[in-house]
Amino acid sequence: MRPAGAIPTDARFVAIGAYFGFVLMKAEVVSWYRIQEMFRFDAFHMYGVIGTAVLVAAIAVWALRRFGVRSVDGRPVVTEPMPDGWRRYAGGGLLFGVGWALTGACPGPIAALVGAGLWPFTIVFAAAWLGTLCYGLLERRLPH
């Protein structure tokens, strides 16, 4: 029994995260230069990585559903449909994209780079937290 309110010490998620963080470093998608190459259309690398990642994930999700696979703790694999509308996806997507090209990192790579000892990314992390906080305060005033 763990104390109520504590973060569940579930090593599975740490292990899966460590695998993902390791792969992010080896794929070099954490590199600001790789993001520049992508947005300048100078290298295929990022397109190849994201394209094959989506393809493998899509086949896997399809197969898990097709064969009714459940998670180890018995949860069915279900799609949670995103809320309708387009404004939030277009507006938020645009702002996120600007941030991605500025920092050269999205939330996964930010964590991986902090772990790799690139300390300025602790500021990126804190700024992203602050951005989240401000969204939460402004949520009702924004179009969704």
Place this chain on the structure above:
Amino acid sequence: MDLLDLLRGPWPWFVAGPAIGLVVPILLVFGGRRFGLSSSYRHLCAIANVPASYFRYDGRRQGGWNLLLVAGIAIGGLLGGVVLGDPQPLRVAEPTVRALEALGVSVDGGFVPASIFSWEGVRTPAGFVAVVVGGFLVGFGARWAKGCTSGHAIMGLAELQPASAIAVAGFFAGGLAATHLLWPLLLGGS
């Protein structure tokens, strides 16, 4: 052939991409969760009791797994970037090298340009915008769009969600604008 050399990488896209995609079924089967990372910032706001209805939930109970995943990613970054780090300098496509040098950013062999992503670099106007404003927009944009590169570009696209296609188009349009308009503006003046 040395296994350690293979691990040190870098890995080509056709190895790295599928290895990233596999996180989705691994997390679904062994964790019972849908892949996504940016909500971790929301959970941290909820845990910090930020006074807004958006953050009024039990962040530890609902988001604990997500925060552990992010902590794991940092450990993976240490393992992949330092312990088994690639000893070779990062190679960058020649046209990008030239374009960046014209803007005054040198390719120094590291993952990120030290002239921007260092304690000194952050104090320059361009560095401040990249690190602080860029980070802010990543957090703000991801919440407004209800997901980031992992939740929309990988998980959402894999589920064929139309919302994710809109979000990813937005990511790309925003990234193009920042790369071709904002970066030259930021670096041209310094």
